[in-house]
Amino acid sequence: MRATDYARPPRRALLGAVALLSMAAVAAGDPGEPAADVSPRREASDALRAKLATPLQLNSAGEAELRKTLAQLARAVDAELFVDRRIDPTTRIRLSVGETSFGQVLDLLAEQAGAEWAAAGDLIYVGPPGTRQGLPVALRDARRRVAKLNGRSRRAWRAKRAIDWERLATPRALVERTVAQAGWRLDDADAVPHDLWPAGATPEMPLGERMTVLLYGFGLDWRPEQRGRTVAIVPR
Structure with missing residues (x-):
């Protein structure tokens, strides 16, 4: 890949x-x-x-x-x-x-x-083709999911933070890091495919939207479960 x-x-x-x-x-x-x-x-x-x-x-x-x-x-x-x-x-x-x-x-x-x-x-x-329409829709969906959480969880996922990573970082590790920054737990880390990325970064953005950006290239999305404060990785 x-x-x-x-x-x-x-x-x-x-x-x-x-x-x-x-x-x-x-x-x-x-x-x-x-x-x-x-x-x-x-x-x-x-x-x-x-x-x-x-x-x-x-x-x-x-x-x-x-x-x-x-x-x-x-x-x-x-x-x-x-x-x-x-x-x-x-x-x-x-x-x-x-x-x-x-x-x-x-x-x-x-x-x-x-x-x-x-x-x-x-x-x-x-x-790829479809990004101009697809990514904004995915970002709006993420915001709607966050809006349904309780107050503390909403604030956590809406918190704006930047992230950077070294060469050969894995998207799985970046997703786990993002979930941990929100104070939640990733339900199944293996659901994020293995890949090796060059050094990179994203600017300050809500953690929920960063999750969407990190997963978009795999055709995946994320779903928060308020009970247990866990995140599931699902097909988009």
């Missing part, structure tokens, strides 16, 4: 790579106001919507690897990107010289990679 690729590699890796694409943010009015040509994503935070509208000047053209191009984009606008394990990060993509916005470049890259992207708060999730 292909490991999830987080498109924000260490600074050392970026400096050592040959830059096939040069990008520079262009000053354009109030950075807090999204441009009219960028459609706000339903689950995007205000900060991310502003970043999606950030103008970019593409100073060179040519083929590049999807993973490296996304990494450069993330650095250019200080965005957080997470690439679904079902997307090949080595896919070759091509961009043309010119001025555009971060959101428009994401649309173009996703189209060339046979992918879609969707926002989850401050996070941009790049996944």
Whole structure:
């Protein structure tokens, strides 16, 4: 199975790579106001919507690897990107010289990679076709499940925390870590398939939504059981 690729590699890796694409943010009015040509994503935070509208000047053209191009984009606008394990990060993509916005470049890259992207708060999730509709639905379902819990449990799963992990981390360990941060227990850890992921991170987000993001690439979801404070992993 292909490991999830987080498109924000260490600074050392970026400096050592040959830059096939040069990008520079262009000053354009109030950075807090999204441009009219960028459609706000339903689950995007205000900060991310502003970043999606950030103008970019593409100073060179040519083929590049999807993973490296996304990494450069993330650095250019200080965005957080997470690439679904079902997307090949080595896919070759091509961009043309010119001025555009971060959101428009994401649309173009996703189209060339046979992918879609969707926002989850401050996070941009790049996944297979269906992600643009499917991930927001999964996030809303997670919020509805959390809303049905008692007050203490609701507060625990709504708590916003960031997470990062080292290279070769397993999604199973990350799910267990998330459940433990909520003060709950994972009912069947083996229900999370084994995989090895490169180093990565997610920004601050509710623990319940982080669970959804971590499991989405496996076609799985999570169900909280108030009695016993346990979490079951189930098909989505």
